[in-house]
Amino acid sequence: MLDLSLYLVTDRELSLGRATVDIVAAAVRGGVRCIQLREKRASTRAFIEEARAVKAVLAPLESRIPLIINDRLDVALAVGADGVHLGQNDMPLGDARQLVGGTMIIGISVESVTDALAAAAGGADYLGISPVYATPTKADTAAPLGLEGVRAIRAAVSLPLVGIGGINQNNAAEVMRAGADGVAVVSAIVSAVCPTTAALALRRQINSINTETTHGNR
Template identity: 70%
Template sequence: MIDFSLYLVTDRGLSQGRTTIDIVRSAISGGVTCVQLREKQGSTREFIAEALAIRAMLDGLETRIPLIINDRIDVAMAIGADGVHLGQTDMHIRDARRLAGSSLFIGISVESVADAFRAEAEGADYIGVSPVFATPTKNDTALPLGLEGIRAIRAAVSLPLVGIGGIKVENAAEIIRAGADGVAVVSAIVSASCPQSAATALKQRIQSARKKD
């Protein structure tokens, strides 16, 4: 069973010159429970090399932290990742499943209740609800769904839900209380001066929200 509580999505462009592996290592020390490697720059070989390095680092930890690859099922399969995360215009779930079988769990970003219904019916393993709030890290997303969007999707499907988009310490607890199983963050950790401290603060808000439930 995967713990989606604090889901880190990497972004080299927001790292302030630091390496992705250093940010991931620091963030895990602060409480990150799942890592998605998102790489839009460089060649496929460079992507694979970086993914292998992060995979090796994660394999050396006492706590099991799953590695998910964004978009690229070929990279995910090549490096033995735990999963792949697909968008609405990426490879169809049925084709990804045909390629990967049961070797990968498949997540998909949804922008509506209809998207969520379809993802569950087609065999997704978890859903990324995107965007919850307005976010500067992606410019190709739909209008923000807000907390009501989380609640509506939670009522519609039984799959694990991860909220993403504009999430930070100040609003992380709201996402959990609205029904999400976890929050996915990019800049709140990747751009933080100390990713470990940023992750710790987020994890505390998540845990606090669950205790109040």
């Protein structure tokens, strides 16, 4: 079963000069359960090389952690990644699904209930609700949806939902209480002095929600 509870999106520009593979390894030690490799400025060759390096870090782990490639289905196919995450301006979901069939996870970024319904009907495996809060890590996002936006999308679709955008250890729990199955973070881990410690703090918030759910309080 795909565990999207704590989902790391990488960003080379926010890494404080550290290698992406090192941040990924540290974050996984802290409890990250899904990695999305995002490279907006790297060449295709450099993107492929980095994806293979990250995949090599994840491969020996007993707890299977999927590697999702942001935007680039060609890179995902080249390295044998577990999936691809597509935005509203990337390759259409139908075309991506035709190319990979059921062999690859496909996540879709959604900015509204309309987007979410279309992605669900088109065969997406999970949805990234973006952005929940205002975020400086992406300049091309829509207005923040807030918790009400998360609730509205949760009510509209049954697919797994991951909230992204301005999420950190102070608000991760409330995003999940609103209906998200997990939280995706960038700077909260990538820019942390210790990515492992930052991931552990987020994991504690997520575990507290899981405990609430077990006792029927969510």
